[in-house]
Amino acid sequence: MFSGKSTSDFDNAILGFPVRVVRSSRRRKTIRMEVTDCEVLVRTPPRTTPKEIQATLNAHRQWLHDTVTKQQKRQEEVSQAGPRWKQSLLYQGIPLRLAMVQQNAWSVSLNGTTLQIAGPLWQTGKSPQWSPMAGAKPSRGSVRAIGADDLAYEAVLHWYRNQARGIIGPRVEFWSRRLQLAYHQMRIKDQRTRWGSCSSQRNLNFNWRLVLVPPKVLDYVIVHELCHLWEMNHSREFWAKVSGILPDYQNHRQWLKKHGEVLLDIFPRERRSRPE
Numbered sequence: 001m002f003s004g005k006s007t008s009d010f011d012n013a014i015l016g017f018p019v020r021v022v023r024s025s026r027r028r029k030t031i032r033m034e035v036t037d038c039e040v041l042v043r044t045p046p047r048t049t050p051k052e053i054q055a056t057l058n059a060h061r062q063w064l065h066d067t068v069t070k071q072q073k074r075q076e077e078v079s080q081a082g083p084r085w086k087q088s089l090l091y092q093g094i095p096l097r098l099a100m101v102q103q104n105a106w107s108v109s110l111n112g113t114t115l116q117i118a119g120p121l122w123q124t125g126k127s128p129q130w131s132p133m134a135g136a137k138p139s140r141g142s143v144r145a146i147g148a149d150d151l152a153y154e155a156v157l158h159w160y161r162n163q164a165r166g167i168i169g170p171r172v173e174f175w176s177r178r179l180q181l182a183y184h185q186m187r188i189k190d191q192r193t194r195w196g197s198c199s200s201q202r203n204l205n206f207n208w209r210l211v212l213v214p215p216k217v218l219d220y221v222i223v224h225e226l227c228h229l230w231e232m233n234h235s236r237e238f239w240a241k242v243s244g245i246l247p248d249y250q251n252h253r254q255w256l257k258k259h260g261e262v263l264l265d266i267f268p269r270e271r272r273s274r275p276e
């Protein structure tokens, strides 16, 4: 059982954003903080003093500030996402036109260069039935704003994410075999700042948003990460190796530099982090 209790002691004056303290009546031993919906929630053992809470907040002040700021930024991004994602839809480098069709069941399909989103887009009522993708649950909070744009956004996001493995996986396999560079595991991830990464455990990570970029750019990212299995840095030797495999890699690198930031931004990811 929790007894929720809001305090003003830790409010705006110190951190500049709302802090809610929940005292646990169970045997919680440590103070724990999380940031949800731009609000800091502090769960404390039963007899924690305000001074102790304040000390914890102070100790994590930078983290709290950064996390709340990020969430605030994301909320803005999501509210702006409607018009933005529609304008810059790409599939393997090809601009897509969006067609929205009213029907009872959800479906997203690609016909040529038209991405058709069909579903109960203009459904009204308290809580729309959620099933843009069979089995796929919406991310937390995504149904909060009820509107055709938000639902279509989520449906398209799920569609893209479902495409990712089928498009990226075979290319990774192809290059891995061709270059005879074996990896341990390959994961498709939701990263906001990078297209791919390679760990010292020989695990490869790729951003699902690579389904947006032209196939040659995708190949460049894959070759780049595979080459890190061979050389873990960006030394002259590393680039020589990449260049030996893809002589025109500079063009693809440039393409990513030019368009990458926008593409990483059009589908803001859900962020929810905690300190421990």
Ligand SMILES: [Zn+2]
Residues within 6 Å of the ligand: 224, 228, 233, 234
């Ligand atoms: Zn690199």
